[in-house]
């Protein structure tokens with residue numbers, strides 16, 4: 021089988037450094053699939069990315085068929101089967117939200133165009149760079165020839181964080197927790213939902229049996245975990261974010277286990293009252309390289325209000341990038 025072309029943007033950044041070695045050692049696509057890595061960076065960071073490429077060579081990974089480093093998006097995405105869009109413009113002091121969206125539009129518009137121009141017909145895109153959901157929408161809107169559903173954004177880190185918090189609360193292992201959902205935006209408005217979560221055949225919500233804990237401890241801990249990591253580490257999450265990116269693509273390509281689902285931000289088809297087209301997190305199952313939004317879940321009042329609030333924020337972000345002419 022020909023190697024799979026995996027493009028990583030922001031390759032010289034901290035997530036890039038935590039991500040590339042795991043892709044090359046087979047954690048992304050499994051132990052039988054060779055990969056060609058394409059590392060995209062801005063010109064000032066190409067040298068650092070070349071240093072990382074030297075280290076990748078020095079690992080002598082049997083699955084790593086080749087590495088290319090470039091600052092040219094067209095080259096980086098040419099023939100790409102998987103694209104991990106990690107590089108983004110961080111919010112800096114004094115920057116308004118509109119400035120941040122505009123700066124990111126300057127990155128994700130040309131990358132969407134380059135994906136449209138040259139990616140392989142089976143391209144799968146994961147946007148990690150924040151604001152991830154809206155950056156994914158910008159890239160998608162500039163790739164009209166690529167099926168819209170191939171553009172996704174990452175809420176798997178939130179999903180994994182929520183499982184970890186719940187496992188501590190209930191004194192069970194993470195492997196015993198199934199069917200947890202992150203709804204909405206990868207932001208402080210996201211909603212981690214345990215009302216359909218299963219722990220060894222029992223309802224997690226019933227086991228917790230404490231709505232105040234859900235509202236006042238669990239949800240804010242998960243939703244503000246990114247900020248807590250920045251506060252503690254002095255830098256945003258890197259290894260856990262890279263791990264979640266690996267989980268997202270791994271499950272998209274290789275499937276979710278029977279009896280479980282995962283969370284991915286995908287273009288809404290109108291399910292659960294989420295306006296069509298916005299890239300919002302849903303419970304999804306995956307098989308044969310395709311994902312499907314889990315249907316038919318009952319949404320209680322507690323969940324409805326929180327899903328609606330996060331979705332409203334995504335609609336606002338979409339309207340803001342539309343007003344800026346970015347989509």
Ligand code: NAD
Nearest residue numbers: 030032033034035060061065107108148149150174177261
């Ligand atoms: P970083 O600053 O260490 O690295 C970002 C890299 O992107 C830099 O090397 C920079 O040169 C590069 N870059 C900037 N513009 C680029 C472009 N146009 N093309 C290619 N590369 C470009 O940041 P990081 O810690 O690696 O985080 C990257 C992004 O991921 C940030 O936006 C961060 O907020 C986000 N993030 C998202 C999640 C999530 O769960 N969705 C979690 C953690 C971090």
Ligand code: LMR
Nearest residue numbers: 150245246247249256257
């Ligand atoms: C995270 O959830 O850890 C990050 O999205 C935080 C950030 O702002 O980079």
